[in-house]
Amino acid sequence: MIKPVKTALLLLVLISAGLRPQQTAYAKEPPFSDIGSSYAKDAIIRLYEKGLMKGTTPTRFSPAEPISRAEFAVTIQRLLGLEPVASPIPAFEDVPGGAWYYQSIQASTDLGLTQGKSSRRFAPAEPVSRQEAAVWLSRILNAAYASGPAADGKYKDDASIAAWARPEVYAVSKLGLMNGNDGRFFPGQALTRQEIAAVMDRLLQNPTWSAKLSTPARPSIQIGWQYDQTDAQFKQSILHSNINVLSPRWFFLTKEGSVTNESEASLVLWAKQQGKQVWPLFGNRFDQEATHTLLTSKAKSSELIARVVNSAVQTGVQGINLDFENVAPEDREAFTSFVAEFARRLHEQNMVLSVDLSPDFQTDWTEAYDYAALGKSADYIVLMGYDEHWSGGKAGSVASLPWLEKGLDNLLRKVPSSKVILALPLFSRDWMIGGGSAAAAPSEDLKLPEQFERIKRLGAKSAWNENLGQYVADYRASGNPRRIWLEETRSLTSKYNLAMSRDIAGFAYWHIGGETPEVWPALRNAAKYDAIIGPGH
Known part of the structure; x- marks a missing residue:
């Protein structure tokens, strides 16, 4: 059984005041010709x-030159190991895909560590002001704000500190990272590379x-759920993903009350060789x-459970993923009993x-x-x-994001977080806006590659919706307005972060093959940053 490991909350200790580290002798030839007199050599x-x-x-570091916003974003990405x-x-519109700093800014933006001058403008070449740097540093540290009478007003130029930066300025000051000079913080002054x-x-x-950091x-x-892929395609997708539990679609209830069985022992063997489990x-x-x-026949339920468990034992899988949807409300007690017996029979075989x-x-x-x-019977919901x-x-x-948060928190009030797995969508839908009735609109399911190809081909304009936690793209086709609520690295990272803050057991994805390659490193970044700042942030 795979279990998540609790990590301790990040304890930030105060760092001694001042920016100038004590100089020590450097035996080798310095890598830059212009840092000999720099206090930060x-x-x-x-x-x-x-x-x-x-x-x-x-050959030059340019220590006294201001550091640009793009350079600072890249430095943060490298520091955190993202x-x-x-x-x-x-x-951002001014951060083109071919720019050397594009992927670093995307990585930090997905995690909410850096922000633009506006919702669409990052201003990569502009210098970072000291108050902007304070905000970014506070975010990467997940520092508690040091606002209040004991902190606010410390600096003579406090009135010059922007309201949006004041809490963070005092947070990094409290940590001793940035303390200004002569009682002033100089919030608008450019931060130098040294x-x-x-x-x-x-x-x-x-x-x-x-x-x-380590x-x-x-x-x-x-x-990772298998769908619309051969086993060969599924394996290739798994090798390029974060998946450690494969869920092929092997068993289905028939109208006659029996069960289909498409078990494939070779997939289980392959998964074992890759260090992965299989929960069909x-x-x-x-x-x-x-x-x-x-459900209303105890004999039929027991017989069917036995058949599935026996097949699971024969193929060597580690568990079963039960997906019974559209169950009638009157079958509530029967379904609860069915799950309890299923869990008991699997547990006898050390399966989940x-x-x-x-x-x-x-x-x-x-x-x-x-x-x-x-939640009491099953190992995971x-x-x-x-x-x-x-x-x-x-x-x-x-x-x-708000809908997902409400649904997740509703579940966590009834099921322990250690038993909860959140399934994320690797698909979106293209909707005709204004078509059909108010309660029904024509739509088309899209895998993420199809989504991106469509908005590029049709020139759809997308904008980030902070309230929803995703981009919304609009275009017209055959004279009709259409809209896609996009799923991509930023939206998926937001959902991932939300769930990790609740310290859940893990994630699932519907479905493997629906993603684009950059999804996996983005989610690994979220997991990495979560490890740095600790669970429950």
């Missing part, structure tokens, strides 16, 4: 040797923070009548049972599910975090 050398900062030319993210949707080198080096010299991401379950899916294809017939459930918003669709009781708006229904997002 040793810091610059250490950062260069760690690959965190480079020169403005092969992978570059080649998202097809630029976060100043940021000194700050970054001071962080690395701090044992607590240095240890956190903390590996905490282990978590990562389920057992579904009911939304067939409410056949499900009712099964995960159960897929939709978010509970008190509708007929979920009335059949006793979430608390199911997989929350299907999508279909906020479904095909044939009202137009809207597949999974907006």
